[in-house]
Amino acid sequence: MISISVARGNPRTSRAVSQVLGEAGIGVALVALALFFLAFAPHFGTAQNVRDILTQITLNTILAVGMTFVILVGGIDLSVGSVIALCAVVAGTAMKGGGSASIPAAVLLSLLIGAATGLVNGFVTERWRVPSFIVTLGMLYVARGAAEQYTGAATIYSLPAALTGFGTTTLVGLPAVFAVALLMAAVAWFVLSRTVFGRLVYATGNNEEAVRLSGHRTGVIKVVCFVIGGACVGVAAIIYMARLGVASPILGQGYELNAIAAVVIGGASLSGGRGSVIGTLLGACLLGVLTNGLLLMGVSDFQRTIVTGAVIIVAVVLDAYRKRLSIRLSATS
Amino acid sequence: MSTVVDTPFLDIAGLTKRYAGVTALDGVDLSVNAGEIHILIGENGAGKSTLVKCLAGIERPDAGEMTLAGAPHRPAGAAGALRAGIQVVHQELALLPALTVAENLFLQRMPRRLGLVDRGGMRRRARELLGQVGLEVSPDTPVERLGIAQMQLIEIAKALSVDCRLLVMDEPTATLTPRETATLFTQLRRLTANGVAIIYISHHLEEIFEIGDRLTVLRNGQRVHTGPVAGLTTAELVRMMVGRDLNAEYPPVTARPVGEQLLRVTDLRVTAGAPPVSLSVRSGEVVGVAGLVGSGRTETMRAIFGADRPAGGSVEVRGRAVRIAHPRDAVRHGISFLTEDRKAQGLVLDLSIAANISLASIDRVSRLGLLRHAVENAAARELSSRLHVRATGPHQTVRALSGGNQQKVVLARWLAADTDLLIVDEPTRGIDVGARYEIHQLLLTLADSGKGVLVVSSDLPELLGICDRIVVFSKGRIAGEIARPEFDAERVLNLAYSGYLKNGISA
Numbered sequence: 001m002i003s004i005s006v007a008r009g010n011p012r013t014s015r016a017v018s019q020v021l022g023e024a025g026i027g028v029a030l031v032a033l034a035l036f037f038l039a040f041a042p043h044f045g046t047a048q049n050v051r052d053i054l055t056q057i058t059l060n061t062i063l064a065v066g067m068t069f070v071i072l073v074g075g076i077d078l079s080v081g082s083v084i085a086l087c088a089v090v091a092g093t094a095m096k097g098g099g100s101a102s103i104p105a106a107v108l109l110s111l112l113i114g115a116a117t118g119l120v121n122g123f124v125t126e127r128w129r130v131p132s133f134i135v136t137l138g139m140l141y142v143a144r145g146a147a148e149q150y151t152g153a154a155t156i157y158s159l160p161a162a163l164t165g166f167g168t169t170t171l172v173g174l175p176a177v178f179a180v181a182l183l184m185a186a187v188a189w190f191v192l193s194r195t196v197f198g199r200l201v202y203a204t205g206n207n208e209e210a211v212r213l214s215g216h217r218t219g220v221i222k223v224v225c226f227v228i229g230g231a232c233v234g235v236a237a238i239i240y241m242a243r244l245g246v247a248s249p250i251l252g253q254g255y256e257l258n259a260i261a262a263v264v265i266g267g268a269s270l271s272g273g274r275g276s277v278i279g280t281l282l283g284a285c286l287l288g289v290l291t292n293g294l295l296l297m298g299v300s301d302f303q304r305t306i307v308t309g310a311v312i313i314v315a316v317v318l319d320a321y322r323k324r325l326s327i328r329l330s331a332t333s
Numbered sequence: 334m335s336t337v338v339d340t341p342f343l344d345i346a347g348l349t350k351r352y353a354g355v356t357a358l359d360g361v362d363l364s365v366n367a368g369e370i371h372i373l374i375g376e377n378g379a380g381k382s383t384l385v386k387c388l389a390g391i392e393r394p395d396a397g398e399m400t401l402a403g404a405p406h407r408p409a410g411a412a413g414a415l416r417a418g419i420q421v422v423h424q425e426l427a428l429l430p431a432l433t434v435a436e437n438l439f440l441q442r443m444p445r446r447l448g449l450v451d452r453g454g455m456r457r458r459a460r461e462l463l464g465q466v467g468l469e470v471s472p473d474t475p476v477e478r479l480g481i482a483q484m485q486l487i488e489i490a491k492a493l494s495v496d497c498r499l500l501v502m503d504e505p506t507a508t509l510t511p512r513e514t515a516t517l518f519t520q521l522r523r524l525t526a527n528g529v530a531i532i533y534i535s536h537h538l539e540e541i542f543e544i545g546d547r548l549t550v551l552r553n554g555q556r557v558h559t560g561p562v563a564g565l566t567t568a569e570l571v572r573m574m575v576g577r578d579l580n581a582e583y584p585p586v587t588a589r590p591v592g593e594q595l596l597r598v599t600d601l602r603v604t605a606g607a608p609p610v611s612l613s614v615r616s617g618e619v620v621g622v623a624g625l626v627g628s629g630r631t632e633t634m635r636a637i638f639g640a641d642r643p644a645g646g647s648v649e650v651r652g653r654a655v656r657i658a659h660p661r662d663a664v665r666h667g668i669s670f671l672t673e674d675r676k677a678q679g680l681v682l683d684l685s686i687a688a689n690i691s692l693a694s695i696d697r698v699s700r701l702g703l704l705r706h707a708v709e710n711a712a713a714r715e716l717s718s719r720l721h722v723r724a725t726g727p728h729q730t731v732r733a734l735s736g737g738n739q740q741k742v743v744l745a746r747w748l749a750a751d752t753d754l755l756i757v758d759e760p761t762r763g764i765d766v767g768a769r770y771e772i773h774q775l776l777l778t779l780a781d782s783g784k785g786v787l788v789v790s791s792d793l794p795e796l797l798g799i800c801d802r803i804v805v806f807s808k809g810r811i812a813g814e815i816a817r818p819e820f821d822a823e824r825v826l827n828l829a830y831s832g833y834l835k836n837g838i839s840a
Contacts, residue, residue: 203692212660
């Protein structure tokens with residue numbers, strides 16, 4: 001109903017307002033949730049707890065930002081959880097026992113492996129016109145197996161102190177790792193909203209044939225989105241090692257689903273063309289606040305999982321309702 | 334002819350429907366007798382589709398009464414309207430692509446035997462129905478393999494399959510050839526003879542005079558006229574719809590100097606077994622492409638543009654041989670292509686008008702890969718006003734526009750790309766009279782400025798009205814070419830059918 005009155009106003013403000021409403025639907029939910037926990041969850045509002053939340057959502061934010069690109073072009077990447085393990089063990093092995101000088105090469109290696117898996121996912125999906133759901137499901141197994149093979153299923157310890165130190169550093173009160181996530185989100189937002197590439201990402205997700213017939217190589221655009229998603233996983237792998245000081249071939253199971261959940265709660269459509277980095281960021285925050293708040297209230301692990309699942313379903317239902325409303329509003333004849 | 338009964342079968346009084354502050358229907362009255370074909374006509378956005386949706390239970394009216402056979406008609410949903418005996422053939426196709434023709438036909442009520450689907454019976458009934466609409470396909474063909482005109486016929490057959498008391502057809506002939514339309518009309522007459530009431534929506538004025546008993550004109554959600562079709566003139570009809578005089582149905586064609594050769598296609602084969610096709614377009618020329626649906630017109634244009642890869646042949650642009658393997662190559666060589674299906678292949682519905690307009694010329698509104706929104710919006714504003722796009726501004730999403738305005742947005746995209754040659758496929762299909770005139774005028778203006786235009790159309794009067802010469806396709810090959818001084822509808826039709834006749838007749 002709000003958007004009805006908005007639709008009649010000044011077009012520029014109405015666009016801004018409807019955009020905020022679209023993302024702020026979740027923004028409002030996030031604030032409401034935070035207020036609820038402030039009232040009922042002990043220690044929720046302390047600076048330390050806020051820092052904890054930000055640290056906890058860092059990995060999922062990075063993965064979800066990458067996933068946003070993939071989902072915007074109508075794809076999905078189920079291999080994220082395994083690829084992060086593969087990136088971690090390879091990069092971890094490269095800097096094992098080394099000093100801080102070994103870090104740049106390892107970071108580069110992690111990024112390359114992530115991007116390479118993304119390239120394979122995207123290329124196979126595009127070249128043979130198969131659903132990315134299946135291709136990345138295959139990659140989920142391949143990368144997990146490769147990670148275990150690479151280390152002989154062993155966990156890697158003794159990573160450079162400079163790296164693990166970074167995992168606990170704070171920058172103006174914020175965890176440095178979260179600053180990395182925020183920076184990546186900012187870059188992604190810029191790319192999607194201000195560049196030709198970003199425009200073509202949205203357009204391709206919306207109507208690929210129309211974009212192709214306008215003279216663009218939609219296949220390349222889609223593959224690049226998978227590569228971006230993969231590179232984000234490479235970054236996440238480094239952050240993971242910085243935070244926990246180990247690289248294990250079994251890490252990351254189920255991470256892909258958390259990332260997808262954040263993107264979807266953030267208002268993206270799984271059929272592509274709709275979604276935003278800001279929405280994704282808010283989605284990741286919502287999941288993080290929910291988990292943290294319930295934990296502080298003493299809700300059990302199991303019950304927390306149930307609540308999280310319910311929230312995902314409610315978010316998608318609300319979003320579908322909102323979308324129907326806006327389509328109905330636009331159909332005047 | 335129809336039997337006219339004293340009390341109307343359907344009676345609508347004061348029907349009103351508002352959306353988001355826009356009044357789509359404003360106190361509309363309409364009565365339709367049993368056995369009558371009642372034409373509903375009006376520009377896009379006049380409220381025709383909304384009225385149909387209320388009738389079909391898809392939308393609930395805000396005010397007004399509907400009475401069906403003396404009983405109040407207040408359908409709670411689509412199923413309620415179906416139960417009341419109302420069948421609607423919507424403008425948008427509602428077929429399940431993966432299912433077969435027979436399965437689609439009987440989706441509403443599958444013939445059953447012992448609780449299982451009676452496949453044999455279904456196939457038999459399907460063949461009957463396909464015969465009624467004159468469609469020669471196997472009932473076992475998956476619908477996705479059919480062309481858009483064939484799908485339209487399936488929709489019509491589906492509506493015929495059910496015993497209904499009121500049949501509503503929303504632009505059923507938009508994609509049909511004259512022959513298919515004639516078959517459809519025979520079937521409609523059969524239904525009215527049995528007392529079925531029919532509401533028929535169309536933009537084709539010729540058709541209206543041929544099939545209609547009475548007509549109702551809507552404009553801006555209000556009824557402006559109801560009366561018998563006989564005795565009306567086209568000019569009167571247009572004036573009632575548009576609310577002003579359009580001096581002629583087509584803009585005047587003035588003699589233009591024809592310049593250098595822009596495009597020359599030699600022995601193009603759409604597929605390996607297809608016959609070779611050669612044609613050319615000069616600067617300042619409007620060349621029509623006529624032919625039946627499926628005669629190879631669209632396929633040839635798509636191959637020239639690189640939308641599909643041709644099996645052979647050569648293309649020259651301005652006398653230079655070029656290789657076009659992707660639409661990107663075509664755009665680079667100065668060729669635009671307006672597709673026949675604007676929703677599936679033209680528009681990015683959820684993006685803004687500005688984004689849709691700049692899509693084929695994005696390099697001009699960006700620098701170093703960064704969008705320059707101000708430049709983009711300015712360009713969109715300029716083209717929107719030049720083409721008279723009715724919208725709130727360049728930020729409005731294209732989904733919210735009417736069909737005619739959407740088509741203008743796609744045209745604006747190609748004007749922004751500023752190519753030498755423009756190929757347009759069914760440029761005015763499903764578009765109201767006013768917008769149609771404007772689009773014709775625009776195509777002629779482009780030719781005046783030295784561009785070449787190729788117009789593919791099933792609308793013969795349109796081709797005769799605006800083209801300098803017409804190339805006629807028949808069964809995959811070019812059956813002939815007619816220059817403006819020799820224009821004659823019958824000659825074009827003879828050529829169009831020539832490939833399908835056993836011995837072949839010459840025009």
